[in-house]
Amino acid sequence: MSTTPHTGSSGSPWRTPNTLRCGRPSSSEHLLSELRATLAQCASYGLDPRVHSSDYQGVVDHAVIDALRTWSASNAGKTLLPTGIKARNLNPIFTGLSTLTLGWWGYLVDGATARFPSINTKSERLAADKGPIGSRAIVPASYWREFQKPSKALHHLSLPGNDLLGLAAVTRRGRTADGQEYTCYSLVMQPAADHISDIHDRMPLLIPAGFAEEWLTSLAPAGQLIDAARGASQQLATAIVGTRQGAAAEPLS
Template sequence: MCASYGLDPRFDDREYQEVIDAAVLDGLRSWAAGNDGEILRPTGKNLRNLNPLITGVSSWEPAWWGYLVNGAPASFASINTRSERLAATKGALPSRAIVPVSYWREMTKPARIWHEYTAPEDGLLGIAAVTRPGRAADGTDYTCYSIVMQPAAAHLDHIHDRMPLLINPGFAEEWLATPQAGGALIDAAIAAAVPINELIRVAPESGDSPPEDAGRLF
């Protein structure tokens, strides 16, 4: 599963410049600069962080990672959604978005060593997400998101057998804007992601990781 990631303000966005509006990329960079060094984790009862989410080629917003049900974080697992389940969907897929990241993290067990997955040369990565509206107990409305997970690429599965579905920049508009998209869009996104997957590299983190309950409202 993917339970933490980061967005470095020094990200290289050249692959996205012809797809995502400059104002969106500038907004993401400004947000990342204000939160430089933060490890982004699921939003919850105690950790009320909001993370940046690309909701259209011309729009982004701070969003709640995980689903809200009856004003509280869902009691079921909701931060990740299996690509296989979405691909088998009969009818329309949920609304879709892209999570901008510089890296994501997984832990090897039983050694409990964290690893960072990155693209070469500080490249910006886009992770597929599905979204739904949610309302917190205080009445505030949020866009809630779940990261789409697929089987790991062969060169990565020695660390973890799943990885996020990465959105190829050339597929970003199709992912975000296809009306009434069905399960076939998941299969198309997986196929488009293959060359991106091959670029991903993984290395153990240096130093001690901050505690998993670290975080702040941003």
């Protein structure tokens, strides 16, 4: 699979992004605060090439699931990381139930990666907006990874069996210095479920298949949609298993 957006023929689940300029933080104090918060949150995740998900297979077009399997097989189990200017590692995201887009993880501003932290966005910050949340996506993932404090031990967090997860994301359009246009995305983070909060105090906002269309299309005020999404995610969040990585890896109770 190419690392540039793919323009499919008519009926293809792949979508080519357009352009939109991304915003900037308002002050250096705000920038430093966001930097401290974001660097401590999810910065890698993975996708099992088998794409296990009876739930998402029931709501997402079969062509999209097939395209996701093809992409993940070509990725060969590599961990997905934030996108860089030199290494344009693009990751698949659902921008609709019938559309799969290769997205740039993090925002682009003035042709370069944003100088402010943009790979994650706090759900509380989104909820404070009065109007609807802007463009949204769902990021398919089998697991995400966190470093536990203060030991810095790496942990793998997933559903039992690595069943497919849908991670909530907000999107913007961006352009690199060479004029290439991309859909940029930021993972929405919420407070961690109690049983994994000893690993990290934040976790992705998980979108169950039954709430996918609502997350992608709702025009509800931001606070109302975030509250609904967090409520819908509770069952998935409590089912997450944290596994310490390494020779002595064991599920955490």
